[in-house]
Amino acid sequence: MTAMKHSSPAQPGRRKAEAGSRAELRRAAFLEAAREVFLEQGYEAANMSEIVRRAGGSLATLYAQFGDKEGIFLAMLEARMAEFTEALEVELKAHTPIAVGLTRIGEQYARKLVQPQSLELYRLIVGLARKFPDIARRFLDRGPNALRAALAAYLEDRQAAGEIEAGDFEQLASMFLDMVRSGIQTRALLDSTIQPTEADVSANVERAVSIFLNGVAARR
Amino acid sequence: MTAMKHSSPAQPGRRKAEAGSRAELRRAAFLEAAREVFLEQGYEAANMSEIVRRAGGSLATLYAQFGDKEGIFLAMLEARMAEFTEALEVELKAHTPIAVGLTRIGEQYARKLVQPQSLELYRLIVGLARKFPDIARRFLDRGPNALRAALAAYLEDRQAAGEIEAGDFEQLASMFLDMVRSGIQTRALLDSTIQPTEADVSANVERAVSIFLNGVAARR
């Protein structure tokens, strides 16, 4: 991460970064600052001058590059979402035994979700789903839906291997992921003093796997 | 400093105590309009004049009754949350067989959650969790946490009856409710063109009950 130098205000003369194209540096700095400001304050409360204050550069340049407030917001979301979903490219192709595979994907997913930045991003998108429906929609497709489809394919493979019973694999995948994610995420979303530990996540996943495979009914 | 009179029954002036008084009618109309406007447009985008436009009355009266924008927003949320959670007072005291009990509570919960108004309320609260942490916290306690505790007690009763195995009942309750709620709610939250039908909800609950009790592992 490039260290953010800042300029002394109203000083003509001595300031310039040394590496990379100037425009690109500016753009990256703007996006980084926009991420901070929007995630911290929400869309409406964020103001453009604050972004410039943190990024350096000038308001005019910001507008020249992104058009308007909505423009930089969308650009920032796009970058953020890409960064988020790329890490979800889980390799479930391997014919891993079901218990191991579920645990692995569950932990990876849950650990990602409870990071403060992920929670803030989720808050933003949910809160603005009405104002920016296509953004919310894209998030849904690239995030939860994509992961669900991947897990469904894996489950189908496991069913073929005789490890689980047949069923609607998309629905099954959704159920499992919801058990892994929802409780812990909801609590963290609504009570920011809660910061789940790795152990919390692991215990949660372990229990979810157990229920998903065996249920809780008394054995006879 | 304006003397702020709130709805507390005891007042020095000792007026407007009766229900149906003019002040109470005004107040109810304001809250109703505020609900519409805030749920439709979000907190920041909503404007006070619009509330008055829909409720009738005057801006001055609105301010006299609620102090400021935050005041009427919180008052409206309070009323709304009360209305929402009161319907969740599910009677699970009865020693209903586990499959029936789970289905009943699951359907009631899920059906409530996918109503457009519930979704909008949830959006609002999640989006503003950072700005109004105590509101989000109260929602968490009165909503999800309360229901979870109730279900946990029911599960404990069922365990005592030998229907299910022992375990961390709060955790189990959370898992079940998450399966019932999360998938369907998340999709509706992020894609407003989705409007789950009764049949969707029922199918989802049925599957959740099945997994929760028996799991998906192949029988041997």
Next chain:
DNA sequence: CAAAAAGTGTAATTGGTGTTACATCGGCTT
């Protein structure tokens, strides 16, 4: 019935913020 309290309609005040204009500066190409 009359005075006081509360409500009403309108408009002014105030503060903020998205957006643009403009004069200037500095690096990069030729």
Next chain:
DNA sequence: AAGCCGATGTAACACCAATTACACTTTTTG
């Protein structure tokens, strides 16, 4: 070295909404 073109800093513009002031009417109460 000269000059172009984008970047910069600043301030202005335009608009909007929260909040309040005020003069007047209606309701409540003693």
